[in-house]
Amino acid sequence: MSKFLIVDDDLNRSNEIASRLKNSFNINVDDIDIAHTLNQGKRFLRQTYYTALFLDMALPKVEGDEPDRLSGINLLKAIARGRYKSPHRVIGYTALIDEVSDMSKEFEPLGFKLYASPGGDYSWLPEAFTQVSYSIQSVRSHEVAPKDVVVVSVHGILTFGNWQEDLIQLAKEQHSDIDISHLSFKCSRIDLITFLIPGLRRSLINRFTSDLTRWLTSNSTKRMICFSHSFGTYILEKSIRKICKTNPELLEPLELVVFSGSILKQNTDFSELLDVKKFQIINECAINDIPLLFSEAFVLDAGMSGRLGFSGICTDSFSNRFYNGGHSSFFDEKRNFIKNKWLPLIPNKNIIQPFNEAKDYSVFFKIVENLARISGCIKWFYPIILFFLSYKLIF
Known part of the structure; x- marks a missing residue:
């Protein structure tokens, strides 16, 4: 079974990604988890292996905090060290367009993909969904008889x-x-x-x-x-x-x-x-x-x-x-x-x-x-x- 996690403090964007996931891959809404802070995302990652993680690179630690531009990078490093369950695919994105190239230097060596996502722009999703489709097929190929x-x-x-x-x-x-x-x-x-x-x-x-x-x-x-x-x-x-x-x-x-x-x-x-x-x-x-x-x-x-x-x-x-x-x-x-x-x-x-x-x-x-x-x-x-x-x- 494919499970998905969206960690994003932008409620409109997280809901839009969830809606497009559901419609594009016929995914049950119960198989999509949404977190709006870094700590909420960590709790989900402790409990579940996800087919894909959609990660806003600048997140508040808790509700009411200001977003920290390093929070996404630090979470990925923690995943790489084995502190959390490693998703099959991680899609990173940020509205801070000027910092995409700098973040990419830290982000892509970990084996993931980073996209620029200014407010209201979802032009990057089709390419990201191509990667998600591959991950879904890979997970399903392992779902065989015991x-x-x-x-x-x-x-x-x-x-x-x-x-x-x-x-x-x-x-x-x-x-x-x-x-x-x-x-x-x-x-x-x-x-x-x-x-x-x-x-x-x-x-x-x-x-x-x-x-x-x-x-x-x-x-x-x-x-x-x-x-x-x-x-x-x-x-x-x-x-x-x-x-x-x-x-x-x-x-x-x-x-x-x-x-x-x-x-x-x-x-x-x-x-x-x-x-x-x-x-x-x-x-x-x-x-x-x-x-x-x-x-x-x-x-x-x-x-x-x-x-x-x-x-x-x-x-x-x-x-x-x-x-x-x-x-x-x-x-x-x-x-x-x-x-x-x-x-x-x-x-x-x-x-x-x-x-x-x-x-x-x-x-x-x-x-x-x-x-x-x-x-x-x-x-x-x-x-x-x-x-x-x-x-x-x-x-």
């Missing part, structure tokens, strides 16, 4: 995530009777700096959340199953929480989330999520996972649940499965783990079986693990200490 299942995969740091392609190829070979779509989130060779700094992590989470939300808004599927590894488990879990708060209806197809080598904390609480949407969680744990000791000891807001499991009662819908092996042992050369443990989950989520081949650690590893736990309790002080030492060295 997929049987969509498989979402998210990889970890310092890797190209080759297992993602292997997983879907094996799944399609083994389950050729199922219509499977694959959403593989790629950010190849995510570096350690991004992993270590919470702010940089959030940028990846926002990107994945935006991409997944856009796909779920434009497409339909009967079932959704998610697989993730290492840092990918963090991205996936945080994104599901964000969507659960903003667009919980989009998670209706979600049936199963599989974590492997997870850096999430052991005490991660899923009750809030499961209260909103019931789905199954499998946490695949490798008890000899060395990198997770580092995660527990030094990485803020991270832990080693992929080594020791999540704390809490295991049920039919929530289970830790323990294996002998290291951080990437789930992706053996012949992909036997994927074939034996993950592929059966795609046609039937109800065949989840508990598994525990864990053996006790040596005394050495018990000591190392306890040291990681102790370090994890005080790791919030490490950035402060590092800042203090850097300050002393510089000054």
Whole structure:
């Protein structure tokens, strides 16, 4: 379904654009939203993905304020940063004819089109409507029958995530009777700096959340199953929480989330999520996972649940499965783990079986693990200490 937003403090112009949209494309009036201030427009953009946004470049922040010529540019930059839902097409226009060329330098590099629109002049609308027509056709082309299942995969740091392609190829070979779509989130060779700094992590989470939300808004599927590894488990879990708060209806197809080598904390609480949407969680744990000791000891807001499991009662819908092996042992050369443990989950989520081949650690590893736990309790002080030492060295 195509939705449109007009953000314009000129009531006559906004009504005229809405009327011409309705008549030109046979659009229901309920599918056209109109805002007359910047803040009203932001509220609409937080809630809905629009086929096209008509944006007056000079808007008052609230009713009664004077129009700010930079308000449109600032809103577009906020959309580009992922703070609001990104429309398929943005049509910018301004009555400040002398400033069109200056605005265009800022506006068009973002991938949009800017028009001069002095009072009462609508000669620019036919060209703008040509772009709108293309966007409507593009949106409608995605409105097809729902997929049987969509498989979402998210990889970890310092890797190209080759297992993602292997997983879907094996799944399609083994389950050729199922219509499977694959959403593989790629950010190849995510570096350690991004992993270590919470702010940089959030940028990846926002990107994945935006991409997944856009796909779920434009497409339909009967079932959704998610697989993730290492840092990918963090991205996936945080994104599901964000969507659960903003667009919980989009998670209706979600049936199963599989974590492997997870850096999430052991005490991660899923009750809030499961209260909103019931789905199954499998946490695949490798008890000899060395990198997770580092995660527990030094990485803020991270832990080693992929080594020791999540704390809490295991049920039919929530289970830790323990294996002998290291951080990437789930992706053996012949992909036997994927074939034996993950592929059966795609046609039937109800065949989840508990598994525990864990053996006790040596005394050495018990000591190392306890040291990681102790370090994890005080790791919030490490950035402060590092800042203090850097300050002393510089000054």
